Amino acid sequence: MNPELLEPTALQPVPLARTEVSDAAATPAVARRSAPARRTPARNRPVRIAIVHDWLVTYAGAERVLEQIVACFPDADLFALVDFLDDRTFLRGKPVTTSFIQNLPFARTKYRSYLPLMPLAIEQLDVSGYDVVISSSHAVAKGVLTGPDQIHISYVHSPIRYAWDLQHQYLQESKLTNGPKSAAARLILHYIRTWDIRTANAVDHFVANSEFIARRIHKVYQRDAQVVFPPVDVEAFTLNTQKDDFYLTASRMVPYKKIDLIVEAFAQMPERKLVVIGDGPDMQKIRAKAAPNVEIMGYQPFAVLQDRMRRAKAFVFAAEEDFGISVVEAQACGTPVIAFGKGGALETVRDLSEPRPTGLFFDEQRADSIVAAVETFEANARAFSPADCRANAERFSVTHFRERFFSLVRSAVPALEGVTLPAPGGVPLNDAKASAASRALRVLAVDQSGVLGGAELSLLEIVKALRERIEVVLFEDGPFRTALDAAGVTVNVLEAGALRAVRKQGRALPKGKVLASVVGLVRKTAQRAQRVDVIYANTQRAMVIGALAGRLAKRPVVWHLRDIVSPAHFGAAQRTIIKWCAKLGIAHVIANSQASAKAFAALTQFDETRIDVVFNGIDEAPFEALREMPPARLRARLGLPLDAYLVGSFSRLARWKGQHVLLEAMVLNPQMHAVLVGAPLFGEDAYEAELRAYVLAKGLGERVHFLGFQRDIAACMRAVDVVAHTSITPEPFGRVVVEGMLAARPVVAARDGGVLEIVDDGVNGLLCPPGDAHALADTLAELRADAALRERLVANGLQTARRRFGTKTYVDGVERILRKVAAAKAKG
Structure with a gap:
């Protein structure tokens, strides 16, 4: 069977249809035949809810809907045929109960081939202990077995299209129009159709993702469906x-x-x-x-x-x-x-x-x-x-979906009468109240970016730990906001306006439209700061807005400094603004390395008792989950050669990150391949074009692999033989270096900046002069030839990463400083 065709088109989220469901229309239609009244759960216990999804292997359209269903019912339990997710943040860390297909041979990649077993498998998921079952179904999830006292609401992305109206197209594209295999496929699809119709009778209320699907549901199951369009961000x-x-x-x-x-x-x-x-x-x-x-x-x-x-x-x-x-x-x-x-x-x-x-x-x-x-x-x-x-x-907004779907479920479940839709932060319905400890510290985190860069990934770890005590303000929307929302955090995106054009290397002081944007952001940030104890600024532009907003709202500001404030990284105007803000409104600075702290103190003459160094913490779990997976499988997934010696570079494509140095080293070392993971993010497209032109000019097309932006960095690092860090100007910290150590790969890094606080040359990694392609080529060749050296570097690197850069140490350090600053302000 063709696995592509077994991925139904309904996996793409569906926008709101032209005919929207009014609140009155959201009330489920009257049943066709009368039935004895169900027993409802006792009022002194919470309503138990199960959410059943077909399969969890990626984050596509159906999973976006699932994410918002979970947001509506954050204390529900999850069930699916299989769960092979790499990135599961959208599930808020929830465990998933799976079927026997999870453990069948090759299920991770060939789960669709087990289609004939899926009806049996979904019926083995035991949801008998729940009052309400919500199925998110584009295949078989609606067939989960429920009892007479349970309410089953099925959100249908589509009836099984390849078993119904697209059967003939499916057979043609799978080249199954003739012969024994065709007969077997037709028999299986006939069985699926029979089962699909029979199980429709066990659904109490159908919800369709469009009028188009509602018509299909009526055609196939002879049932009416309410339309709630899928969420679009x-x-x-x-x-x-x-x-x-x-x-x-x-x-x-x-x-x-x-x-x-x-x-x-x-x-x-x-x-x-x-x-x-x-x-x-x-x-x-x-x-x-x-x-x-x-x-x-x-x-x-x-x-x-x-x-x-x-x-x-x-x-x-x-x-x-x-x-x-x-x-x-x-x-x-x-x-x-x-x-x-x-x-x-x-x-x-x-x-x-x-x-x-x-x-x-x-x-x-x-x-x-x-x-x-x-x-x-x-x-x-x-x-x-x-x-x-x-x-x-x-x-077709996310808010619209949540309101409509929650209203429909509540109207179908008498025991939910009076229950309100959880806030976007995702406080569980059955949480009576937050603990006193969770109310002890209230934080407003401010970040300028919507991109998932190193600073944002580090902030995400803080946010996950303090989710009930922290609110986030961003000046730009994007994947970072999506990740924060998935973590169950309240997020506000403020329009940055002309401030978006300000760059680190700017030479002139801002004026005109930029100043107007600053005023608007300061006012809106100060309004949100009224309800917190401390403002936590995560980036440089966020620090400027935070410092001004802190003065206006009379709240202390802590800046998490993740840059080396030197001429190599910042223009004269930006350094002047940093000096001015340090005197005006910064209560404390958290630096991500001694290099960052030293440069800041030298620039601003800031009181060193108000500067603390807290190394970034990096979660080992994604790397640990892949520890036993053969690199060859990861290479096949990424389209990389199986037998080549791969040197990986992991950062956005920017000149100061030095990817061109690695390419020059490849010219000098014809036995190696380079893997570039990252994309140009901040107007740096010309640099990517320059890299690609160099690859063509030097005939490196077979040995340089541009993978672009990748979510699963752990998998990419585990797929290569060496992690190379090639920045040509001092790196404030060097997150990639620690990630490479956690991936159990030898690391070669530029000898400068915060990297010197991570790598002990020859012990847990190797250091090269920044920008020296010949030295890099020689070091990589030495590493390739010496297996004992590689093993020693990997063992010591893993130990270093775990001991010094764990997430708990990082989060505890940041929280301790935030508490200290908030307490000092309260006393003063």
């Missing part, structure tokens, strides 16, 4: 009214997405530029069809996707989706949509026949139909307003 995308002259499409490259048709269409329009973002099995096929006016970018991090989506003239979408999350995300950026006129897009896009249109449709999945639609769009471009697109997208 529209707040992660910001409105842009200025559009560039290019079209965009973004998707996983699998057959039903029809990216090849879009590329074919633009090949017929050489005067129109198309940008394609995404990766997948069809990548080579799509590249082969690309004309010079089509740019294939491959997989890109969120920041790049958002940037292109905000700037695009229009977003082109050719799939027949049950919903199509990217369609709504594009509109959230103020970008109109050109979409295939079937499925969920009809519920999320307003075409030219409607007031305030947000896009238009084409009728057939053919290249010439797309060409005609693009020409119609060009002729009517002025009819589409970015503000109208944004307003339409806001109908």
